[in-house]
Amino acid sequence: MSHLAVSKTYKLFVGGAFPRSESGRTYQAHDKKGNFMANAALASRKDLRDAVVAARKGFTAWSKATAYNRGQVIYRIAEMLEGRRTEFLELIMISTGAASKDATAEVDAAVDRLVHYAGWTDKLAAVMGSANPVSSPYFSYSTPEPTGVVGILAPSGSPLLGLISVIAPVITGGNACVVIAAEQDPCVAITFAEVVATSDVPAGVINILTGRTSELAPHLAAHADVNALDVTGADGELRQSLEQAAAETVKRVYRPKGIPDFTAAPGTARLRAFLEIKTVWHPTGALALSGGTSY
Amino acid sequence: MEWEYSPAPESRAIADIKDRYMPFIDGAFKEGGGEDRDTISPGTGERLSTVSTVNAADIDRAVKAARRAYQNVWSTMPGAERGKYLFRIARAVAERSRELAVVETLDNGKPIKETRDFDVPATAQHFFYHAGWADKLQHLGLGPAPHPLGVAGQVIPWNFPLLMAAWKIAPALATGNTVVIKPAETTPLSILVLAEIIADADLPPGVVNIITGAGDVGSMLVNHAGIDKVAFTGSTAVGRRIQRELAGTGRKITLELGGKGANIIFEDAAQDQAVEGIINGIFFNQGQVCCAGSRLLVQESIADEFIERLKQRVETLRVGDPMDKNTDVGAINSEAQLGRIRGHMDAGRAEGAELWSSSCPLPKNGYYLSPSIFTNATPSMRIAREEIFGPILTTMTFRTPDEAVIKANNSPYGLSAGVWTEKGSRAMGMAVALRAGVIWDNTFNRFDPTASFGGYKESGFGREGGPSGLAAYLDTDDEAVTR
DSSP: OOOOOOOOOOOOOBBBBBBOOOTOEEEEEOOOTTTTEEEOOOHHHHHHHHHHHHHHHHHHHHHSSSSSHHHHHHHHHHHHHHHHHHHHHHHHHHHHOOHHHHHHHHHHHHHHHHHHHHHTTTTTTHHHHHEEOOOSSEEEEEEEOSEEEEEOOSSOOOTHHHHHHHHHHHHHHOOOOEOOOOOOOOOHHHHHHHHHTTTTTTTTEEEESSSSSHHHHHHHHOTTTTTEOTTTTTOHHHHHHHHHHHHHTEEEEEOSSSSBBBTTTOHHHHHHHTTEEEEEEEHHHHHHTTTTOOO | OOOOOOOOOGGGGGGOOSSEEOOOEEEEEEEOSSOOOOEEEETTTEEEEEEEOOHHHHHHHHHHHHHIIIIITTTTSSSSHHHHHHHHHHHHOOOOOOOHHHHHHHHHHHOOIIIIIIIHHHHHHHHHHHHHTTTOGGGGSSSOOBBBBSSEEEOOOOOHHHHHHHHHHHHHHHHHHHEEEEEEEOOOHHHHHHHHHHTTTTOTTTTEEOOOOOOHHHHHHHHHHOOEEEEESHHHHHHHHHHHHHTSSSSSSEEOOOOEEEEEEOOHHHSHHHHHHHHHHHHHGGGGOOOOOOOEEEOOOOOOOHHHHHHHHHOOOOOSOBTTTOOSOOOOHHHHHHHHHHHHHHHHHHTEEEEEEOOOOOOOOSSSOEEEEEEEEOOSSHHHOOOOOOEEEEEEEEESSSHHHHHHSSSSSSSSSEESOOHHHHHHHHHHHSSSSSEEEOOOOOOOOOOOBOGGGGGESSSSSSSHHHHHHHHOOOOOOOO
16 A cells, blocks of 8 residues: 655744744645645744744844854754755755756755855954054954844745855854745745754744745834844835835845845855944053053 | 132134135035025034035035046046045144144034044044055955945034044045035034145045035935935934935945943942043033943942942033133033933933932033933933933943843943943953943043944944944945846
């Protein structure tokens, strides 16, 4: 007798757990051919607010973690993703209709992207910070710190590589995020959440909601406990209205200048967009003057 | 025994204030098409001079001049040459420093010892620092040849008129941009003297354009279609509006907005030094400083004695004629600002906080306020949450370092914070825990062009000074796009 497949219930990923939408709503995800793939959770405004609360908690833990630890955890995500590559290959081929070769390239690039960022965590301060040779008897340094909770609108069209390319730079800097997955790709996004859930990422650092971007994004952009917004997955009028809402709490907004080519080397713009530079001054007193300044 | 000071006024003649000033567009001072505005000397309340302001057509002319200068001269000039112009400006600011200090004090109302010892020297240094970057941009870590953005529209406040002009103009020019800049309507004079220096330095016409007027002019400037970059320093309310208005334009913005800086005094602090630091933190420039230490958090165990000591010291501050070299606290910049500060003081009293003011005599004319301290304040009061922008300190207490961190970070702002403790590890630990762009350990209100400055949260984004300040004027978007 042939095996009757046990299909997965796709839920949300909030605070390290997989809840259904509190609204009880779902929507149907379809593959490239228009066939039914799965029911996905249709997140509500309340789910979004819960996700922001979870992200704020996640931020507290993650921003205190050492840079080395954050690097290891992000590398661990790459390891877990590599281990489930077959599952992602199938999902990508079904949902996007990609050829095996293209789907393989996407999964390979996604794994490599995570490894790239895993190596960034403990270099940010050296590359983006500075010792400041101030003209007074003070020791002064400037160093990058995470911005806080970042709202991300994931891009469509590249369900795994695009998703990872927008999440990885945000968490590399020590931020937590609330991600609204591309509407048509809930299955890849929530399967990636399973990877995250088994990678020692503290609960709440990455939260993924599935549903209607146009319904959820305005609330994310206006939320007073969200510090920054990545509008990659929104365009046209929606993008403009989100930027307007973000201005009410002076959010940092990352807005790509075109359709990002996620297959290219990522650069540092996405890292910089979610980092603050903090300058610290500490007196050195008379000793520094009598001994000459330290510079 | 009475210790009276004899008056020690700086000479007003050095400023050589003209009866009329004009905007500086495309290398020339020309009458603007807007209404004339009188600029008042806050120290006396009298008219100081009259300034011709611009209209929409003048703004358009300034933006076009800046575009021409960008395309034809400034963006194609070797960085080393751009740097030499900036070095020239730095030198000339130093040469005319006494004049600039007097102009600034007369127009702004801040004490002459501050303009003489801080505003003007810091302005010269800011140009000197950025001059040196002009031919070294490839070393910033932003790629082999970072590209300027184009024409920058800049709007600056009245609290540090000359220094803010330097903070805006120097990095923009060093990176190859050209600028159209608008000073505040109450303090247009020092930047127009700087315009003379710029003209004398033979800077190509159109590289720096200075337009005069009030908020409507600033709004027209930042919304002008010919601008590639907007830099604003001022209130959070206006910053928010600018960000909202520019939504969807793709224009790069930096905002340096309000603050409610916490100054945290631990029981082991060197108390006399802490008292001096608190006074510098809140009474420097009459407290009209975005990064002022306006929320004093004192550890409960020393609070009563410490605040008494603080009041005794504040009592000795000399408030009065900004032109007097012995003046510690000068005039509030305008009658309108004086009214706003008094409104906050009323709100503090109405909400139940206790107000103490120095008994120092105040001059009869001009805009003056006694340095004041609110005690028995709670974090929910307006005086603990909102920026007062005046010589008013709000004090609260805490018991543990954790509580100090929570109280300090409990603000939509995040510009500055101060920590006073003799324990090095606690000072450095607090510096990490506080969510603010500038942290001062055992000091306050220190600035240097090599050290970047700017806010977290609703205090704005982008930095000024240091390597990250240059990034604000360069195209740092290195993400590849398919189209």
